[in-house]
Amino acid sequence: MSEEVKKVESAATGGVETQHMVPPCPNGFLYTVQSGDTMYFIAQRFGVSLEALIAANPQVADPNLIYPGQVLCIPAKPSPASCPNGFIYIVQPGDTLNGIASMFGTTVEQILAANPQITNPNLIYPGQRICIPIMPPMHHRRHCFMMHPTHHCPGAMGMGMIDIEKRELLVVARDLPDPRHFGMDHIALMVRYHEMEKFKVVEMMPMAHGMMMCHHMMDGAMGGDPVFLIGAARRFPFFFGPLFLGVVFPIII
Known part of the structure; x- marks a missing residue:
């Protein structure tokens, strides 16, 4: 086998190995590609921009070519910069907005109002930072x-x-x-x-x-x-x- 052919095969093998790499995802979460997925649909599903999804997955050489079983990093959506009427809570494994609302004596609607970056109330992930509004005690007026x-x-x-x-x-x-x-x-x-x-x-x-x-x-x-x-x-x-x-x-x- 000639040296040229070996170099081409090596490059192709390296590309496939790169595609199989599990990317680092410190501020987001990992997602396994399902049959029929595209980068665009995945970005839409998780409420992130296509550009942010591509940037978080440099191991994907061609964004138009992904396959089932491939692991992608879904980057975190922007967290609230401040929470003047409450405090920041970091989502834990198993958390839901209903559970968080009950834990802190507020409502899902109040949490969503304080966190416009959450577009799907059924989709939060561990490590996500959300603002928990503090409900003022009700006094007789x-x-x-x-x-x-x-x-x-x-x-x-x-x-x-x-x-x-x-x-x-x-x-x-x-x-x-x-x-x-x-x-x-x-x-x-x-x-x-x-x-x-x-x-x-x-x-x-x-x-x-x-x-x-x-x-x-x-x-x-x-x-x-x-x-x-x-x-x-x-x-x-x-x-x-x-x-x-x-x-x-x-x-x-």
Whole structure:
């Protein structure tokens, strides 16, 4: 056999051996080529670019020629650069997103929202870095506010609280003028939760020591800062006269 033929056979044998090499894959995972696979379809399946897949497998001399049983490195997709509202978790063998979500008290949807690089929630691999969002504890949301007097009642005072979760409103006021001074017969609270809606009118009930109170259950969701006014009213139907108290912006606690 001539030296030229030996060199050609040696080169061909070396190419086949190179194709059979198991490539290093420090930041990804190994995949065994199945019948009908192409580099393009494998890249699509695992959500990586074709260029990144080819670059991670330099042992593949011709990207258009792969065969069943060949081992390829699937490179890791970009990990989150930061996780300001949580922490980075490194996926362990056997992990699933459901299991990780249960482990850390969050949901798969929250994890996916924090990790846009995960395109297939059923496909995560050991060594992958994912951001675990920390779910803030749920606190009751309450708005407290102070009501200020108008020139109709310079000595009056008022305050109130809204419990968002219970949809409950409580308002207390003191030193309000007698409604009969204004030709009315009741004191009422005007409530508006949305900018364009009409005011709801709720009667204030007398308490001891010149105080009046209104307890009201909200029948709709709040929109922005609500508006509260207290004034003299005539019943059936309610008709408002001069307003006694205005309102300042609520303070969330």
